[in-house]
Amino acid sequence: MRVLGVDPGLTRCGVGVVEGVAGRPLTMLGVGVVRTPADADLGHRLVAVEQGLEQWLDEHRPEYVAVERVFSQHNVRTVMGTAQASAVAILCASRRGIPVALHTPSEVKAAVTGSGRADKAQVGAMVTRLLRLDAPPKPADAADALALAICHIWRAPAQNRLQQAVARQASGTPQAPRATARPHASKGRTT
Amino acid sequence: MRVLGVDPGLTRCGVGVVEGVAGRPLTMLGVGVVRTPADADLGHRLVAVEQGLEQWLDEHRPEYVAVERVFSQHNVRTVMGTAQASAVAILCASRRGIPVALHTPSEVKAAVTGSGRADKAQVGAMVTRLLRLDAPPKPADAADALALAICHIWRAPAQNRLQQAVARQASGTPQAPRATARPHASKGRTT
Numbered sequence: 001m002r003v004l005g006v007d008p009g010l011t012r013c014g015v016g017v018v019e020g021v022a023g024r025p026l027t028m029l030g031v032g033v034v035r036t037p038a039d040a041d042l043g044h045r046l047v048a049v050e051q052g053l054e055q056w057l058d059e060h061r062p063e064y065v066a067v068e069r070v071f072s073q074h075n076v077r078t079v080m081g082t083a084q085a086s087a088v089a090i091l092c093a094s095r096r097g098i099p100v101a102l103h104t105p106s107e108v109k110a111a112v113t114g115s116g117r118a119d120k121a122q123v124g125a126m127v128t129r130l131l132r133l134d135a136p137p138k139p140a141d142a143a144d145a146l147a148l149a150i151c152h153i154w155r156a157p158a159q160n161r162l163q164q165a166v167a168r169q170a171s172g173t174p175q176a177p178r179a180t181a182r183p184h185a186s187k188g189r190t191t
Numbered sequence: 192m193r194v195l196g197v198d199p200g201l202t203r204c205g206v207g208v209v210e211g212v213a214g215r216p217l218t219m220l221g222v223g224v225v226r227t228p229a230d231a232d233l234g235h236r237l238v239a240v241e242q243g244l245e246q247w248l249d250e251h252r253p254e255y256v257a258v259e260r261v262f263s264q265h266n267v268r269t270v271m272g273t274a275q276a277s278a279v280a281i282l283c284a285s286r287r288g289i290p291v292a293l294h295t296p297s298e299v300k301a302a303v304t305g306s307g308r309a310d311k312a313q314v315g316a317m318v319t320r321l322l323r324l325d326a327p328p329k330p331a332d333a334a335d336a337l338a339l340a341i342c343h344i345w346r347a348p349a350q351n352r353l354q355q356a357v358a359r360q361a362s363g364t365p366q367a368p369r370a371t372a373r374p375h376a377s378k379g380r381t382t
Contacts, residue, residue, distance in 0.1 A: 041291075042291070087274070091234070
């Protein structure tokens with residue numbers, strides 16, 4: 001399965017595409033950051049995030065989009081921008097009928113490092129190792145986006161199939177998406 | 192000027208269109224609510240909000256969109272949905288090059304009732320009187336959307352002209368929008 005991970009943000013929105021199945025080596029297909037200028041008004045920033053994410057969706061055609069779940073108990077200054085950028089990511093994917101999964105930061109950390117309280121450096125190191133990269137992706141938002149995609153591939157094959165069924169029903173698309181047509185390991189790591 | 196007010200929400204997103212200028216009687220052109228089912232997943236709800244708002248923008252062609260500013264210190268359960276619905280509203284307007292203004296609930300209450308701490312009934316009563324309606328619009332989200340539009344018309348003719356200039360520059364549209372081409376009262380109520 002091919003997953004676009006999105007670490008939402010207005011200033012830096014991390015994006016990373018990972019392909020693979022649970023229990024097999026994973027492949028990174030792309031990583032980057034959609035940036036918007038901090039001095040632009042909110043509307044233009046949201047439009048820029050939308051345009052940037054649409055390009056990633058066009059180029060990589062992911063079967064799933066995994067977005068970090070935003071909590072409102074975070075820093076009150078940044079949480080609204082994060083929530084609004086995440087809304088744009090969820091909207092862009094849902095408009096195309098791509099199932100969206102939300103994972104909490106601690107679920108992502110636990111999936112890739114074994115600890116829900118791992119720091120940024122540990123997450124970056126594990127992402128580097130799991131995707132066989134030469135160095136940790138920079139900035140941290142890009143590495144976090146890859147970690148989200150990895151988390152999604154590993155966490156829930158059954159959950160994914162359920163979401164796809166719901167998405168198909170809602171969008172009226174009868175054909176089976178590629179991920180369920182391919183056989184893949186059902187005993188994947190589930191943390 | 193014609194303003195679409197949006198009281199953002201996932202379950203009920205209030206929308207109201209008001210036309211007029213500060214210091215003159217105002218006219219309501221439309222009022223309603225975009226609803227999404229509480230049991231649908233977030234992605235489908237955001238897509239439904241987008242589709243609903245696009246219809247309102249298509250039908251009424253507002254020159255401004257006024258959206259309630261969301262604060263993160265509100266109820267933590269609902270604030271994320273409100274922030275995400277507001278992001279969709281801001282995105283829809285900005286994509287069309289329509290300037291977006293954010294007004295806080297107390298600015299809106301102060302504009303239409305004279306008190307920033309007015310209750311829902313007072314706001315509904317003043318909206319009814321100012322727009323010469325037979326009864327307060329129901330539900331309260333619809334009345335709040337009209338109040339936002341009224342607030343925007345009354346608050347800031349100068350601010351509006353500035354925003355339009357910025358929007359024109361950002362979108363590369365050289366022609367003057369209709370609102371600035373028409374003469375209108377500059378001594379409007381500014382609370």
